[in-house]
Structure formats: structure tokens, C-alpha cells
Amino acid sequence: MLNINNSMVMVVTATLAIFLLCSPSSVAILLNKLQLPPPVTGPESLAFDRNGGGPYVTSSDGRIFKYVGPSEGFKEYAYTSLNRNKTVCDGLAEFSALQPTCGRPLGLGFNHQTNDLYVADAYFGLVKVGPNGGNATQLVGPTQANSTVSADGLDVDPNTGIIYFTIASTKFQLKDFQTALTSAISRDGSFVLVGEYLANRIRRVWLKGPKANSSDLFMLLAGRPDNIKRNSRGQFWIAVNSVIGCSTLSSGVRVTENGIVLQTVSLVEEYGAEVASEVQEYNGTLYGGSLLASYAIIFTS
Numbered sequence: 001m002l003n004i005n006n007s008m009v010m011v012v013t014a015t016l017a018i019f020l021l022c023s024p025s026s027v028a029i030l031l032n033k034l035q036l037p038p039p040v041t042g043p044e045s046l047a048f049d050r051n052g053g054g055p056y057v058t059s060s061d062g063r064i065f066k067y068v069g070p071s072e073g074f075k076e077y078a079y080t081s082l083n084r085n086k087t088v089c090d091g092l093a094e095f096s097a098l099q100p101t102c103g104r105p106l107g108l109g110f111n112h113q114t115n116d117l118y119v120a121d122a123y124f125g126l127v128k129v130g131p132n133g134g135n136a137t138q139l140v141g142p143t144q145a146n147s148t149v150s151a152d153g154l155d156v157d158p159n160t161g162i163i164y165f166t167i168a169s170t171k172f173q174l175k176d177f178q179t180a181l182t183s184a185i186s187r188d189g190s191f192v193l194v195g196e197y198l199a200n201r202i203r204r205v206w207l208k209g210p211k212a213n214s215s216d217l218f219m220l221l222a223g224r225p226d227n228i229k230r231n232s233r234g235q236f237w238i239a240v241n242s243v244i245g246c247s248t249l250s251s252g253v254r255v256t257e258n259g260i261v262l263q264t265v266s267l268v269e270e271y272g273a274e275v276a277s278e279v280q281e282y283n284g285t286l287y288g289g290s291l292l293a294s295y296a297i298i299f300t301s
């Protein structure tokens with residue numbers, strides 16, 4: 001037992017040292033700002049459909065917008081509230097008292113086999129939007145997930161279509177999909193990474209193999225982990241925010257499947273005090289999202 005503890009401490013220390021001292025860091029170079037239609041804000045997370053369309057982003061007024069190109073920008077694609085009144089809801093600001101009725105989508109992910117969009121909404125739980133957008137169908141609603149509980153990170157296993165999403169601290173198992181406290185599944189589906197925001201660390205929950213149904217420490221971070229997104233090489237981008245004095249330092253951290261830090265990119269110039277909530281690499285391009293900013297970004301490191 002002592003040996004196990006000692007080796008765990010060594011692994012933890014080594015990971016931390018790599019993060020703090022050795023990882024190559026750079027400052028993001030902004031290539032483009034994708035502005036949401038004012039006064040809408042909060043593209044907290046992003047997704048791409050199976051044809052490479054998007055990014056699709058979440059927003060403060062309960063809608064999901066799709067970026068259709070530089071001339072038209074973002075267009076309304078879908079919404080999560082089952083009885084959303086456009087007159088009342090469109091343009092709603094973050095933290096508005098009407099968000100519980102208008103919806104607040106936070107996590108997004110496409111099933112590329114069906115082109116259905118799965119959305120974790122803070123008030124409506126897990127909902128599904130068909131391939132043509134518009135209305136959402138509730139899959140895990142307040143009756144199961146409780147309306148006071150906030151759903152956030154979401155990922156769809158590209159091999160099985162199983163959906164993993166974060167809901168407070170309860171693990172649900174449903175008939176045709178499973179949900180857990182999670183943010184990103186590994187490329188081979190053997191584990192799911194769960195960001196522990198307040199603990200500045202990421203846990204790995206094993207789904208397959210000899211360690212199935214157990215979890216271990218994946219890595220420690222020098223700040224709060226927000227969304228985690230897998231890239232096409234099976235690596236992960238983690239949005240990390242460190243509070244130093246009265247300023248917030250946002251960065252994107254790219255790690256291997258084993259939690260080795262490959263790269264740290266500062267997003268301070270892009271997001272300032274507004275906090276980056278997601279970094280996603282799609283088809284060779286880097287995208288950033290934020291809960292409070294009015295734009296998503298395209299950047300290079």
C-alpha cells in the first residue's frame with residue numbers, strides 16, 4: 001500500500017513538474033473572431049457536423065448558432081427549451097432570470113453517424129436536435145436529472161454513439177446510452193476524462209479493460225480545467241484558467257492520451273478576464289470558446 005502511494009505521488013509530482021517547467025508555451029495568434037449576433041454572448045462550447053459544417057456554438061439566450069461563413073456569420077440553428085418564446089428569449093443576457101425558461105446550452109456534440117446534435121443544457125438536461133435543427137427532444141430531463149442540477153460537458157463516442165455528459169455528481173445509466181461525470185472520451189473508448197474544476201485536476205474513468213469501473217488521476221493542472229476536447233490524433237485540448245491575484249490567465253493545454261503535456265498556449269490576449277471555456281482542434285484549425293465573451297475565435301499557436 002505504501003509503495004502504491006509513493007509511486008502515485010511520484011507520478012503526480014512528475015506530471016506537475018512537466019506542466020510547470022518543461023512544456024513548450026506560446027501565445028495564441030488570433031486569426032479570426034466569429035461574432036455572435038448582438039446582444040447574444042457565451043459560445044461556451046463548439047461542435048462540427050459530419051460534413052465539417054460549423055462551428056456550431058451555444059449561447060446565452062438558449063439558442064445554438066451555426067457559423068455559415070464570413071458574409072452571413074452565425075445563423076440560428078436550434079434551441080433547447082421545449083416551449084421557447086422568441087419574443088421573450090431572443091437576445092437574453094447571461095445570468096438573466098429568464099434563462100431557466102429560455103434554456104442555457106453548455107455542452108455540444110454531434111453523432112456523426114446520424115448527424116443528430118446532442119446538447120447538455122443547464123436547465124433542460126440532455127436534449128437531442130435532429131439533423132435539420134430546430135426543436136429539441138429531451139432525453140434526460142429535470143425528472144431524472146433535476147432542474148436545479150446543471151449539465152455541462154458532453155462527448156459522443158465516435159465508435160458507439162454512446163453519450164457521456166457531466167451532471168453535477170450523479171452517474172446515470174439509461175437504456176441506450178450512458179451518462180457520467182465527464183468531458184471527453186478517449187479515441188479507443190477505453191476511458192473518459194472528467195475535469196474536477198475546483199481540484200485543478202483531471203480524473204480518468206476506465207470503461208474497458210482490467211481497470212474498468214475504476215478511476216485514477218489523469219493529471220494535475222496549474223489552474224481550473226474547463227472543457228476537454230479530443231483531436232483527430234487522440235490527444236486532448238483542455239481549457240485551463242488560473243487566477244493569479246485579480247487577473248485570470250486563460251490557456252489551452254494539449255496533452256497526450258497518457259496526460260503528458262505537449263503544448264500550452266496562452267489565450268490571455270484573446271479572452272482577458274472573460275475566461276476561455278474550450279479549445280478545440282478541428283481539421284487542423286484551432287478554435288476557442290468562452291462563457292462570457294460575445295465571440296468564438298480561430299487562432300494559431
Ligand SMILES: *[C@@H]1O[C@H](CO)[C@@H](O)[C@H](O)[C@H]1NC(C)=O
Pocket residue numbers: 051052053283
Ligand atoms: C479540412 O481542411 C481542408 C484544407 O483546409 C479542406 O479542403 C477540407 O474541406 C476540410 N474538411 C472538412 C471536413 O472541413
Ligand SMILES: *[C@@H]1O[C@H](CO)[C@@H](O)[C@H](O)[C@H]1NC(C)=O
Pocket residue numbers: 085086087088
Ligand atoms: C411570447 O411572449 C410575448 C410577450 O410576453 C407574448 O405577447 C406572446 O403571446 C408569447 N407568445 C407565445 C407563443 O406564447
Ligand SMILES: *[C@@H]1O[C@H](CO)[C@@H](O)[C@H](O)[C@H]1NC(C)=O
Pocket residue numbers: 082134135
Ligand atoms: C416544435 O415543437 C412545437 C411544440 O411541440 C410544435 O408546435 C412545432 O410544430 C415544432 N416545430 C418543429 C419544426 O418541429
Ligand SMILES: *[C@@H]1O[C@H](CO)[C@@H](O)[C@H](O)[C@H]1NC(C)=O
Pocket residue numbers: 143144145146147148
Ligand atoms: C430533485 O430535487 C429535489 C429538491 O432538492 C429533491 O427533493 C428531489 O428528490 C430531486 N429529484 C431527483 C430525481 O433527484
Ligand SMILES: *[C@@H]1O[C@H](CO)[C@@H](O)[C@H](O)[C@H]1NC(C)=O
Pocket residue numbers: 209210211212213
Ligand atoms: C463494470 O460494471 C459493469 C456494470 O455494472 C459490469 O457489467 C462489468 O462486468 C464491470 N467490469 C469490471 C471489469 O468489473
